[in-house]
Every structure is written in C-alpha cells, then in structure tokens.
Amino acid sequence: MHKTSSRLLALLSLLQTHRDWSGEDLAERLDVTSRTVRRDMDRLRELGYPITTVKGPAGGYRLEAGTDLPPLLFDDGQAVALTVALQTAAVGTAVAEDAARALATLRQVMPPRLRHRIDQLRVTAVQPPAATGDTPQATAQLLMDLSRVIHAREELRFDYAPGANASADDPRRVEPHHLVAWRHHWYLVAWDLPREDWRTFRVDRIRPRTPTGPRFTPRELPGGDVSAFVTGRFRGNDGTTTDWPCQGEVILRLPAADVVPFAQDGIVEELDAHHCRLVLGSWSWTGLATAIGRFDTGIEVIGPPQLATAFRELAARYARAARIPQADAAGDGRAGEA
Known part of the structure; x- marks a missing residue:
C-alpha cells in the first residue's frame, strides 16, 4: 500500500488521465478501500484541487479546471518527461529561453530526490545549421x-x-x-x-x-x-497522400547495414552479404537518381523506366560538365583495358 503522500500523487495522476473515475476503480488501482479514496479526495480538495462528485449508480469523481493554481505534483516519469521536453522541444526557437527558465523554475520546487535525478539527465538537441541569409525564428x-x-x-x-x-x-x-x-x-x-x-x-x-x-x-x-x-x-504532392511523387527501386552492391543509416525513409532489403534492394522516393526523378548515386557503388535499376532515363540524363550532364566527350571517354577506357 502506498504511503499517504505518494498515494495522493498517484491519485492525482489518475484523475488527470480520464474525465471520470468511479470510486471502485480508483480503489482497485491504488490497492486501498473506497473509504480511503474518499478521505484522499477530501485532502486534495483542501490542497486546492477542484474535485467534484459525479452522480450515478456507481458514483465517481472528476477533476475540474480550477481558477487558482494548486501545488504542482509530478511523479518520477512526469518529471523526466518534462525535463526532456523542455531541453529538446524548443531548441533553436524563439521560446528556447522561456523553456530554459521554466525548467529552472520547476527544478527549484522539486524535492531533492527528483532534482538529483533530473540533474543527471543531460540531453542535447542539435539544431541543423541555418541556411545563409535565413530569417529569424518566429517570435x-x-x-x-x-x-x-x-x-x-x-x-x-x-x-x-x-x-x-x-x-x-x-x-x-x-x-x-x-x-x-x-x-x-x-x-x-x-x-x-x-x-x-x-x-x-x-x-x-x-x-x-x-x-x-x-x-x-x-x-x-x-x-x-x-x-x-x-x-x-x-514531398511535392497535393497533400492528400504522404507518398513521394517519384519512387524507384534499385539494387546496390553494398551490404544492407551500410545503406540503412543513410536511406532516410527508404526501405532497405538485404539480398546477400554484398547486395541489397533499396526503395526510395523523391520530389523528382532527377532528385531521386542523385540521391541514389551518392551511395558511390554499382547500381542496377529495377524500375520504373523514368528512373533509368534520369540516370542517363545525369550521366550525359556530368560528362558535359567534365568537358570529356562521351565517345573519347569510352575510348580511353578501352585503351586502358588493353
């Protein structure tokens, strides 16, 4: 059985998760009698929590929104969740400073046991670097x-x-x-x-x-x-679907374990120790071919034909960018092999 203080905290957590609770359900969850639940409800009311009695065959209780702020009570899980949320959710935004002040305020009112626990929790959220000339965050x-x-x-x-x-x-x-x-x-x-x-x-x-x-x-x-x-x-569509407008399938001459960390939301299937299948999407066929090409390995296009066309167009574009005629490049390759 819980001690009175910890039981009140557990009771308050339960009241916050549902609109109505019957006395029997609360007694069962807390492993106490219905009489103890009634006494605990009176204690919470004395602390300022607006708890009303729900009429009905079984009776019950409801936690209403109050006009005054009663003492804040958090169990261990809630304290950890708040700490992580305040340390990470606001990173790089205009409310980051307010989030840091809120965390400092909560820390001051926490008991030593919880304060020590959250002090050990150090989470760093890394914000991607802003683009050159990017505008400030929304206030x-x-x-x-x-x-x-x-x-x-x-x-x-x-x-x-x-x-x-x-x-x-x-x-x-x-x-x-x-x-x-x-x-x-x-x-x-x-x-x-x-x-x-x-x-x-x-x-x-x-x-x-x-x-x-x-x-x-x-x-x-x-x-x-x-x-x-x-x-x-x-992702470049009308918003009625989350699918990419262009999606293709290839086989890469790489182990699946080497591809997974860089596949983003693509699907990677292991074929053998040295090959894997990759299904990936992008906003355009050229963008998709470029994304696949960065794996720097042999590529076999399974489909669709638009992806193979995008690879051919990119190959011609890169050859022109290198100022090496494709015929000469092929001849150099044959000469080297000879």
Missing part, C-alpha cells in the same frame, strides 16, 4: 497572435516575403487553419482566398496586418489529417 508573440486568429476563425491579412532575399508580395488574404512545426520552423496552414487553394506559409516571414477580416466557416483539409497534409505538401 512567441507572433505564434500567440496567429493562434488567436485561428481559434476565432477570422480571416487574416499579412505581408509575406517568400524567400530570404525576396521582397514582399501584395498582402495575402487567407483563412488560417493550423500552426505546425516542421524541421525547426513554424508554418501556417491556410486557405488562400484569392488563389482558391491551400497554402503553407513560413511563420517567421509573416507580418500580420490589422484589423483581421470577417469570421468564416472552416473548410475541410484535404485528407482530414494536418500532419499527413503537411508531409505530403513538402
């Missing part, structure tokens, strides 16, 4: 402003610079739908009213105009899933 205030407009379902007007060195277009007018994070950048998913199509906008390149426009009835996002939609758009 926390801008994210909050966009979130408010999305929640209010109001049309948004803003100036937008599509590239680091590009000038702003005419003001855009959209129906904002979602804020998403993709590879350390925030994006706004919205219905572009003049263009009558879905668009994704880098948030750090948005400069909102005021006032906002009229309210609107949200449209249904293609596919219904914002994660799949954004993934599909960045």
Whole structure:
C-alpha cells in the first residue's frame, strides 16, 4: 500500500488521465478501500484541487479546471518527461529561453530526490545549421497572435516575403487553419482566398496586418489529417497522400547495414552479404537518381523506366560538365583495358 503522500500523487495522476473515475476503480488501482479514496479526495480538495462528485449508480469523481493554481505534483516519469521536453522541444526557437527558465523554475520546487535525478539527465538537441541569409525564428508573440486568429476563425491579412532575399508580395488574404512545426520552423496552414487553394506559409516571414477580416466557416483539409497534409505538401504532392511523387527501386552492391543509416525513409532489403534492394522516393526523378548515386557503388535499376532515363540524363550532364566527350571517354577506357 502506498504511503499517504505518494498515494495522493498517484491519485492525482489518475484523475488527470480520464474525465471520470468511479470510486471502485480508483480503489482497485491504488490497492486501498473506497473509504480511503474518499478521505484522499477530501485532502486534495483542501490542497486546492477542484474535485467534484459525479452522480450515478456507481458514483465517481472528476477533476475540474480550477481558477487558482494548486501545488504542482509530478511523479518520477512526469518529471523526466518534462525535463526532456523542455531541453529538446524548443531548441533553436524563439521560446528556447522561456523553456530554459521554466525548467529552472520547476527544478527549484522539486524535492531533492527528483532534482538529483533530473540533474543527471543531460540531453542535447542539435539544431541543423541555418541556411545563409535565413530569417529569424518566429517570435512567441507572433505564434500567440496567429493562434488567436485561428481559434476565432477570422480571416487574416499579412505581408509575406517568400524567400530570404525576396521582397514582399501584395498582402495575402487567407483563412488560417493550423500552426505546425516542421524541421525547426513554424508554418501556417491556410486557405488562400484569392488563389482558391491551400497554402503553407513560413511563420517567421509573416507580418500580420490589422484589423483581421470577417469570421468564416472552416473548410475541410484535404485528407482530414494536418500532419499527413503537411508531409505530403513538402514531398511535392497535393497533400492528400504522404507518398513521394517519384519512387524507384534499385539494387546496390553494398551490404544492407551500410545503406540503412543513410536511406532516410527508404526501405532497405538485404539480398546477400554484398547486395541489397533499396526503395526510395523523391520530389523528382532527377532528385531521386542523385540521391541514389551518392551511395558511390554499382547500381542496377529495377524500375520504373523514368528512373533509368534520369540516370542517363545525369550521366550525359556530368560528362558535359567534365568537358570529356562521351565517345573519347569510352575510348580511353578501352585503351586502358588493353
């Protein structure tokens, strides 16, 4: 049986995971009697937690949202999860400093045992280097402003610079739908009213105009899933599928273990100790051929024909770039063999 303090913490964790709990279920989970559960509920109410009794045949309890902040209680797993999230989720963003301050604040109110445990947890999230001339990250205030407009379902007007060195277009007018994070950048998913199509906008390149426009009835996002939609758009399709527009299959003269670390989201199948099959996708056939060519080994194209054509076009392009006529290059090869 739990001690009173640890049992209260376990009870509070259970109340936060479900809307309603019956007294019998809580007693069974905590290995106590229903009478003990009732006493513990009274103790939590005294600490400021708004717990109401649910009427019904079996009765039960519900943790409501309170107006005052009661003492924060975290079990070991929650403390570790918060530490990892605050150390990694905000890296390279405008809220990184706020996340660091939040972690410092939580550490101060944790008991010595938990504080010692999270002090031993050192996680470093490495942000990819920014492109030359890249724009600053979106500010926390801008994210909050966009979130408010999305929640209010109001049309948004803003100036937008599509590239680091590009000038702003005419003001855009959209129906904002979602804020998403993709590879350390925030994006706004919205219905572009003049263009009558879905668009994704880098948030750090948005400069909102005021006032906002009229309210609107949200449209249904293609596919219904914002994660799949954004993934599909960045892979060059219409957002209704996450598949790459171009996908090919080859056999590489390399062990599968040497290919897997660099195959990204490709599928690698081991054929023998020195060969493997690779199925990979890209936004174009030329891009796909280039991605496969970086393995620097013998390649056998299984299909489709467009991939083989892309390899031939790249070979001719590279030969011209090297300023070696293909006929002479072939002759040199024969002479060397002789």
